[in-house]
Amino acid sequence: MVKMLRRGNSHMPDMEEYGASSSPGARPGLDARFFARSVHRVAPELIGAVLMIDGVGGVIVEVEAYDHEDPACHGFGGRTERNAAMFGPPGRAYVYRSYGIHWCLNVVCEPEGIASAVLIRAIEPTLGLEAMQARRGLSDPRLLCAGPGRLCQALGITRAHDHARLDTSPFALLPRAAEVPLAVGPRIGITKAADRPWRYGLARSRFLSKPFPR
DNA sequence: ATTTGGATTTCCT
DNA sequence: GGAAATCCAAATC
Numbered sequence: 001m002v003k004m005l006r007r008g009n010s011h012m013p014d015m016e017e018y019g020a021s022s023s024p025g026a027r028p029g030l031d032a033r034f035f036a037r038s039v040h041r042v043a044p045e046l047i048g049a050v051l052m053i054d055g056v057g058g059v060i061v062e063v064e065a066y067d068h069e070d071p072a073c074h075g076f077g078g079r080t081e082r083n084a085a086m087f088g089p090p091g092r093a094y095v096y097r098s099y100g101i102h103w104c105l106n107v108v109c110e111p112e113g114i115a116s117a118v119l120i121r122a123i124e125p126t127l128g129l130e131a132m133q134a135r136r137g138l139s140d141p142r143l144l145c146a147g148p149g150r151l152c153q154a155l156g157i158t159r160a161h162d163h164a165r166l167d168t169s170p171f172a173l174l175p176r177a178a179e180v181p182l183a184v185g186p187r188i189g190i191t192k193a194a195d196r197p198w199r200y201g202l203a204r205s206r207f208l209s210k211p212f213p214r
Numbered sequence: 215a216t217t218t219g220g221a222t223t224t225c226c227t
Numbered sequence: 228g229g230a231a232a233t234c235c236a237a238a239t240c
Contacts, residue, residue, distance in 0.1 A: 073232090
């Protein structure tokens with residue numbers, strides 16, 4: 001399924017309103033106010049945004065939403081040491097260890113105390129390609145950041161970034177510049193609440209972790 | 215093209 | 228002890 005995301009409508013303020021972390025001459029980044037809303041509104045708006053760490057990164061092409069009433073959400077069963085960031089302020093990173101091997105990056109949403117987050121699942125690598133290729137031991141751009149574990153390896157994201165703000169150094173997060181064709185479908189790799197269509201992607205992108213069913 | 219097993223942390227029963 | 232928001236390579240269809 002493909003539809004166009006509109007930039008502004010009567011229910012939702014324009015994304016330009018949310019920028020606060022501006023520096024002279026730079027487009028304002030997405031800050032805590034942008035993320036202090038329903039995770040189901042935030043997630044699709046992240047498609048097309050640019051994520052960087054120390055200048056390395058690219059365009060977000062795939063995310064998934066996890067809300068506080070969602071059995072698949074890590075915060076659903078209450079706070080633990082691992083998921084503590086999900087219960088903290090919005091706009092921060094929640095980084096967890098997946099299958100004992102990989103790191104996965106989320107951005108915390110909703111007002112503080114409501115455990116929800118957007119899992120960043122894939123980006124199109126555009127900035128600092130050589131750094132990403134070196135960390136991944138791969139050259140094929142299509143495989144560099146196509147998956148939550150892969151993109152964390154490419155960007156050098158680890159537990160050290162858990163709780164970090166995404167609107168200040170070393171991170172930067174810029175809103176998408178224009179409308180994007182959006183794909184929607186069920187989330188990947190979960191067993192609980194697997195039917196909920198809360199995976200969003202840039203339609204027909206070659207940099208997705210998997211194509212969207214059509 | 216699709217399936218399988220191994221690597222290994224964190225949390226829950 | 229076992230499952231999990233994963234990835235990779237090897238084997239088999």
